[in-house]
Amino acid sequence: MRARAVSLRKAQPSRTLVAVPMPADAESPPASTRRADWVHRLPKAEVHLHLEGCVPLNAVALDDPARAGVTFDPDTGVPQFRDLAEFLAFLDHSCALVTDGTQVEHIAYEIARRAATSGVGHADVIFNPTHWPEWQADLDGFVERLDRGFEAGEADHGVTVALCLSLSRTQRAADSAALVDWLLAARPDRVVALSVDGNEAAAGRTGPRFAPLFARARSAGLHTCAHAGESSGPEGVRDAIEILHVERVDHGIRAVEDPALVAKLAAEAVPLDVCPTSNVRLGVVASLAAHPVEQLRTAGVRVSLNTDDPLLFGTSVASEYAQCAQTFGWDRSVLGAIARVSIESSFATQDRRRELLSDLDDYLGLAR
Numbered sequence: 001m002r003a004r005a006v007s008l009r010k011a012q013p014s015r016t017l018v019a020v021p022m023p024a025d026a027e028s029p030p031a032s033t034r035r036a037d038w039v040h041r042l043p044k045a046e047v048h049l050h051l052e053g054c055v056p057l058n059a060v061a062l063d064d065p066a067r068a069g070v071t072f073d074p075d076t077g078v079p080q081f082r083d084l085a086e087f088l089a090f091l092d093h094s095c096a097l098v099t100d101g102t103q104v105e106h107i108a109y110e111i112a113r114r115a116a117t118s119g120v121g122h123a124d125v126i127f128n129p130t131h132w133p134e135w136q137a138d139l140d141g142f143v144e145r146l147d148r149g150f151e152a153g154e155a156d157h158g159v160t161v162a163l164c165l166s167l168s169r170t171q172r173a174a175d176s177a178a179l180v181d182w183l184l185a186a187r188p189d190r191v192v193a194l195s196v197d198g199n200e201a202a203a204g205r206t207g208p209r210f211a212p213l214f215a216r217a218r219s220a221g222l223h224t225c226a227h228a229g230e231s232s233g234p235e236g237v238r239d240a241i242e243i244l245h246v247e248r249v250d251h252g253i254r255a256v257e258d259p260a261l262v263a264k265l266a267a268e269a270v271p272l273d274v275c276p277t278s279n280v281r282l283g284v285v286a287s288l289a290a291h292p293v294e295q296l297r298t299a300g301v302r303v304s305l306n307t308d309d310p311l312l313f314g315t316s317v318a319s320e321y322a323q324c325a326q327t328f329g330w331d332r333s334v335l336g337a338i339a340r341v342s343i344e345s346s347f348a349t350q351d352r353r354r355e356l357l358s359d360l361d362d363y364l365g366l367a368r
């Protein structure tokens with residue numbers, strides 16, 4: 001069935017992606033070091049990855065760099081963002097360029113291919129229809145195309161992918177409700193979770209507004225997660241777990257400002273999907289060395305490492321692991337524990353999680 005029309009804003013005129021090859025992957029393994037190779041092969045999952053951050057950048061840049069509203073690093077081709085607001089505006093520009101189903105399939109396939117190069121066996125991919133004007137009135141068609149790309153990617157690269165439908169913190173309540181109505185009526189197999197993202201600094205505290213929608217999703221057997229503690233402070237993280245009752249918190253790092261909340265996250269084993277490079281690039285933290293992931297981890301909070309938007313930040317999962325290991329002096333047991341959290345907190349099927357945990361145990365040389 002066709003999706004109920006979700007009119008969030010006027011669709012931009014159709015434009016065509018320029019068909020050019022992808023640039024060399026940022027995640028090509030630096031095979032010169034044994035540790036880098038070990039990190040690449042470490043079995044893991046990625047649980048915080050946006051479809052919007054996987055639109056080929058070269059197409060965006062070639063289409064109309066000025067209209068993209070950002071400058072691109074001349075050496076790496078990676079866009080430069082001043083803050084989250086500028087970043088979110090860029091997503092509206094780049095995703096509006098995706099007007100054809102074959103482009104959607106290609107983006108999905110590439111997610112699975114890139115995942116494999118980082119040792120990722122399963123990915124939870126968040127998609128937010130507010131960024132995709134060409135597809136807002138045909139979410140069934142959008143998910144079908146994604147499904148085809150993911151299926152082909154799994155066949156070729158052995159990576160499973162689940163989708164999380166994300167609401168936007170700043171969208172109208174009626175539009176959020178329409179998206180949940182669609183999800184619960186259509187129930188595509190590929191979509192296993194409800195999420196919410198967007199700029200909390202602009203939206204304010206929206207927990208009570210989204211709570212009934214999350215309750216409906218939970219009753220229908222869907223997983224739940226929410227962005228919080230990135231553009232909001234610890235109060236956003238508290239709202240996500242106490243009002244939305246999510247299973248995982250996307251980012252959640254500003255929980256570190258509230259010691260009682262850190263203790264609660266640790267005691268209740270709430271996983272945080274941390275994205276270090278993203279936080280540095282969007283100015284949430286000053287540097288990787290200043291990132292609170294280590295403080296949270298040593299306080300007993302379950303953390304995983306993720307890219308958020310790999311093509312926009314020029315990063316990969318393996319690179320996040322390697323950079324954190326170097327910055328915080330993590331050894332293999334710490335990296336293995338983080339990989340374990342990533343798999344255990346993923347929305348992969350129980351069988352798939354078991355399979356990946358078994359791969360991880362074998363890799364770490366543990367008896368089962």
Ligand SMILES: [Zn+2]
Nearest residue numbers: 050227250308
């Ligand atoms: Zn995110």
